[in-house]
Amino acid sequence: MIVFAASDKGGTGRSVTSANLAYRRALAGDDVCYLDFDFGSPTAAAVFDVPGAVRGVAEGGLHSHLQGRNTEPVRIDVWAETEHEVLRHRPAGAGSLVLLPGDRSGGEFTVGREALRRCVDLFLRLNGEFDVVVVDLSAGRSYAIDLALEATSRPEMRSVPARWLVYHRWTRQHVIAAAGLVFGGRGIVAGGVARGHDEERLRGAIRFVRAAVPDPESPLWSQVPPAQSAWMRKCDQDLEVLAADLDIGYTRLLGSVPLEPVLQWREQLITDEDVLASRIANQETLQALEELAERLTGDEPWGQP
Amino acid sequence: MQIKPRQQLLDIWRAIARHSFADGAWDWGEAGGRSSVADAERLLCLLYPATEIPAFRLDDPDTTDRDVQDALSRAGSRLEVPAKLVTVLTEFMRTHTAEDKRPSFAGGHYYFARDTADELSQEQRDLGVVDSFSLSITLSLATLGFLKIYMSKPRKAETQALADELKVATEKRLTASMVSLLRSFTVNAFDAESPQGRTLCRLLGQGQVSDRIVAQQFQRRFKSLRATIRDSISLGVDVAEGLSDENQLFECGWAWGLVKDAPPVRTSEEIGPQPDGVAKQVPYLYFTVVALDGIQDLFSDRTLTLGLLNTEQQRLAEALRLRWEITQQYWSGIARFGDGTWPLEDIPWRTTGQRLESEYFSLSVAAILVHDLVRRRATDDDLTRTVGVMERLAERGRITSRPVVDDRAVELHNPGVVLPLQGSDALGPPMQWRMPDFSAQLLKRTIQLCALSRSISSHDRLLRLAERIFDHIWARRVRGGDTAGLWDNVHAVYPDSPPRDWPLSWSVTERVTECMVAARQLYTQPPIRSSQLTVVARDLLSEATHLLGNEQLEPTSTAEGSRGMALKGVEVKLQRARQVLDEQPGTSCALTLDVLGQLDALALARRTASRGV
Numbered sequence: 001m002i003v004f005a006a007s008d009k010g011g012t013g014r015s016v017t018s019a020n021l022a023y024r025r026a027l028a029g030d031d032v033c034y035l036d037f038d039f040g041s042p043t044a045a046a047v048f049d050v051p052g053a054v055r056g057v058a059e060g061g062l063h064s065h066l067q068g069r070n071t072e073p074v075r076i077d078v079w080a081e082t083e084h085e086v087l088r089h090r091p092a093g094a095g096s097l098v099l100l101p102g103d104r105s106g107g108e109f110t111v112g113r114e115a116l117r118r119c120v121d122l123f124l125r126l127n128g129e130f131d132v133v134v135v136d137l138s139a140g141r142s143y144a145i146d147l148a149l150e151a152t153s154r155p156e157m158r159s160v161p162a163r164w165l166v167y168h169r170w171t172r173q174h175v176i177a178a179a180g181l182v183f184g185g186r187g188i189v190a191g192g193v194a195r196g197h198d199e200e201r202l203r204g205a206i207r208f209v210r211a212a213v214p215d216p217e218s219p220l221w222s223q224v225p226p227a228q229s230a231w232m233r234k235c236d237q238d239l240e241v242l243a244a245d246l247d248i249g250y251t252r253l254l255g256s257v258p259l260e261p262v263l264q265w266r267e268q269l270i271t272d273e274d275v276l277a278s279r280i281a282n283q284e285t286l287q288a289l290e291e292l293a294e295r296l297t298g299d300e301p302w303g304q305p
Numbered sequence: 306m307q308i309k310p311r312q313q314l315l316d317i318w319r320a321i322a323r324h325s326f327a328d329g330a331w332d333w334g335e336a337g338g339r340s341s342v343a344d345a346e347r348l349l350c351l352l353y354p355a356t357e358i359p360a361f362r363l364d365d366p367d368t369t370d371r372d373v374q375d376a377l378s379r380a381g382s383r384l385e386v387p388a389k390l391v392t393v394l395t396e397f398m399r400t401h402t403a404e405d406k407r408p409s410f411a412g413g414h415y416y417f418a419r420d421t422a423d424e425l426s427q428e429q430r431d432l433g434v435v436d437s438f439s440l441s442i443t444l445s446l447a448t449l450g451f452l453k454i455y456m457s458k459p460r461k462a463e464t465q466a467l468a469d470e471l472k473v474a475t476e477k478r479l480t481a482s483m484v485s486l487l488r489s490f491t492v493n494a495f496d497a498e499s500p501q502g503r504t505l506c507r508l509l510g511q512g513q514v515s516d517r518i519v520a521q522q523f524q525r526r527f528k529s530l531r532a533t534i535r536d537s538i539s540l541g542v543d544v545a546e547g548l549s550d551e552n553q554l555f556e557c558g559w560a561w562g563l564v565k566d567a568p569p570v571r572t573s574e575e576i577g578p579q580p581d582g583v584a585k586q587v588p589y590l591y592f593t594v595v596a597l598d599g600i601q602d603l604f605s606d607r608t609l610t611l612g613l614l615n616t617e618q619q620r621l622a623e624a625l626r627l628r629w630e631i632t633q634q635y636w637s638g639i640a641r642f643g644d645g646t647w648p649l650e651d652i653p654w655r656t657t658g659q660r661l662e663s664e665y666f667s668l669s670v671a672a673i674l675v676h677d678l679v680r681r682r683a684t685d686d687d688l689t690r691t692v693g694v695m696e697r698l699a700e701r702g703r704i705t706s707r708p709v710v711d712d713r714a715v716e717l718h719n720p721g722v723v724l725p726l727q728g729s730d731a732l733g734p735p736m737q738w739r740m741p742d743f744s745a746q747l748l749k750r751t752i753q754l755c756a757l758s759r760s761i762s763s764h765d766r767l768l769r770l771a772e773r774i775f776d777h778i779w780a781r782r783v784r785g786g787d788t789a790g791l792w793d794n795v796h797a798v799y800p801d802s803p804p805r806d807w808p809l810s811w812s813v814t815e816r817v818t819e820c821m822v823a824a825r826q827l828y829t830q831p832p833i834r835s836s837q838l839t840v841v842a843r844d845l846l847s848e849a850t851h852l853l854g855n856e857q858l859e860p861t862s863t864a865e866g867s868r869g870m871a872l873k874g875v876e877v878k879l880q881r882a883r884q885v886l887d888e889q890p891g892t893s894c895a896l897t898l899d900v901l902g903q904l905d906a907l908a909l910a911r912r913t914a915s916r917g918v
Contacts, residue, residue: 200459217371240368247458249367251384303461 042102
């Protein structure tokens with residue numbers, strides 16, 4: 001299964017949350033592969049603490065592969081090469097976790113027929129090899145999204161299940177932007193339909209993830225003054241209504257990740273140790289990520305609601 | 306106990322979810338399908354709040370609030386609940402369809418024989434009853450509105466198919482129930498010398514005025530109403546000949562079911578054959594109130610804005626509205642007849658048709674009066690008198706007072722007031738109907754009246770009365786077992802009353818739900834303004850504004866300093882106080898008083914300083 005991670009704005013926690021999802025799926029036993037399609041700034045490797053690829057690899061990354069400069073993109077086995085203390089010990093029963101980094105000197109490029117063919121080949125190959133392929137697309141309505149839509153519309157890709165995650169923060173602007181990215185005139189759905197996707201099927205394959213959501217009910221916010229709490233609840237309700245009006249409400253929601261300092265500041269994987277031993281991360285965050293990872297591959301949350 | 310509509314409604318929903326959704330799937334249970342009245346009441350416990358209260362909406366899973374979702378968690382996730390509702394409603398429509406494809410309004414096990422030895426025939430149990438017609442109107446409108454919103458977004462194919470079936474069935478049921486209500490409306494004319502006439506005259510004259518004079522007053526009082534009925538009511542009813550005889554007295558309202566010989570209503574809608582009625586042409590107070598409650602939903606704001614009625618249904622609704630208005634005017638006139646004490650204040654009321662006496666009938670008349678007061682925007686004088694009636698009913702019904710040994714009043718609650726259904730013996734043994742919901746009805750009318758009241762003293766009296774009745778009702782919830790949290794455990798308040806074999810009553814549960822919905826409306830309107838407080842608030846505000854101006858003559862502080870901040874805070878508070886002065890003079894007072902204290906602290910400090918040097 002291929003999972004595309006998109007967002008309209010930067011700072012939505014797209015990379016860090018997707019990486020955490022990949023990690024959770026690997027822990028659950030799936031073989032997982034993570035593709036850094038953020039051609040502008042390929043930094044996904046930083047989340048996995050892989051040295052030498054923190055800002056993309058010097059050569060042989062995805063970028064140059066798609067442009068035909070190398071036959072095989074660089075692969076990094078995260079379990080083996082990470083500097084993260086906990087990650088270095090691959091837990092029993094965990095699947096493989098492989099990162100395909102971008103090139104350091106990348107940049108956006110237009111999609112030619114050759115690039116498209118290579119992209120389709122790559123997807124098909126990886127899909128055969130891995131259970132879950134996470135493709136981290138750059139923010140905004142980018143060429144990467146076009147490439148993904150184009151590739152998935154090819155007849156040979158029809159049998160490969162594809163799912164889209166659209167990340168947005170829980171604010172007015174982000175909600176509006178996320179809805180625009182998907183349902184807008186130049187949005188993912190319109191772009192997909194123009195490339196031959198079935199509209200209903202494509203809509204059914206898109207789910208939203210709310211990131212950095214301050215939950216007024218959570219212990220983190222239980223100590224705020226009553227007036228502030230009342231204000232937060234009202235804002236939360238208003239946002240729910242706004243989201244529902246834009247059709248990105250609960251029915252199209254895969255999950256929410258609470259506001260979490262570890263994600264916000266360190267942009268790192270949240271391990272069980274972070275929650276249980278050192279306790280720097282909140283239990284709720286871990287639960288939210290686990291639930292997201294489970295719903296990501298389950299069938300029940302997907303399809304026409 | 307304070308009435309907290311949201312929390313208590315959630316309690317009720319939680320209990321229903323626990324009881325009705327065994328393992329997540331709706332379970333009709335043993336009693337399901339045996340009476341269209343009980344099944345409709347049961348569904349309305351969920352659908353009525355969902356229709357009337359925005360926070361309880363189930364048709365838009367995207368905006369469901371967390372507490373509502375938690376309350377229904379046994380029923381499924383917020384996405385599942387509406388889909389399940391569609392299934393359950395479709396099952397309801399299928400179950401309550403007769404063999405000839407017409408919607409069935411059977412009273413079922415709510416009917417019982419006068420002599421316990423007799424067994425009612427199936428034909429009798431299948432007879433439609435006004436309760437069911439009226440509930441069907443509310444339920445159908447709720448369902449149509451629910452579908453309209455829920456299906457505005459694409460849903461799963463199987464839900465879509467069910468929803469289409471449900472919509473057709475519901476529209477048919479709605480038309481059929483309107484036609485049935487038209488055919489169960491009746492006008493009964495009788496001679497002043499007949500036993501009925503004498504009962505009515507005695508009721509209106511209260512023993513003070515001779516029957517002949519009462520009859521004359523009656524003619525004068527209801528002359529125009531009589532003319533309206535005679536000239537403009539024809540659909541589904543044969544207005545009795547007697548109405549043209551000016552010397553005859555009359556009553557109007559709803560019989561217990563379709564009236565005998567009621568002509569079929571011609572309609573372009575497909576509703577199947579219209580069965581013959583058996584009910585005698587006598588209005589019942591109880592069924593009249595039930596019909597009035599249902600009919601008013603036909604012209605609610607929601608029905609209009611969502612456009613739930615088609616042209617034909619609008620025509621029927623207009624005809625019903627006329628009967629609704631006339632009936633209210635008639636009974637409101639009867640309740641307040643004469644110059645001195647109202648007949649309504651002479652508790653208990655004695656019905657003319659069945660010649661029965663009970664507090665329940667006083668309550669029914671009061672309920673029609675409340676309807677009329679709501680419609681006419683009552684004067685506070687009428688309202689205050691009704692408050693007294695409500696208080697006395699609660700007292701006499703042993704809700705706000707303790708029952709004595711072998712108290713007859715407890716029979717109001719257990720086993721409940723029994724009505725003979727006149728005309729039902731045409732098909733078998735005579736049938737009866739039981740009303741065990743005195744307290745819930747009383748609470749509902751008290752709350753409605755309270756919402757209407759704009760004088761602080763009657764509002765306060767009514768609210769306190771409502772809270773006491775609510776205490777009584779809340780104590781009557783079933784304690785344990787799978788029906789826990791539902792009604793009606795009457796022995797909790799009347800331990801000595803006779804045992805009964807039905808622990809769960811959907812009628813009472815549904816009435817309580819209605820009460821909670823009414824209570825919400827009570828709190829959504831702005832508080833009553835006290836003119837006295839407004840005067841005080843305005844004077845306080847004037848003094849505070851002046852003192853603030855004075856304070857600002859002092860040398861300016863740096864904006865971040867504590868004095869600067871304090872003055873800024875004072876300005877903001879005064880602004881707010883001025884803003885809410887008209888709506889909430891009390892709040893305005895509180896804000897201004899706080900400001901006065903703060904300003905005085907500064908002034909006092911300066912005075913102390915000036916003395917010291």
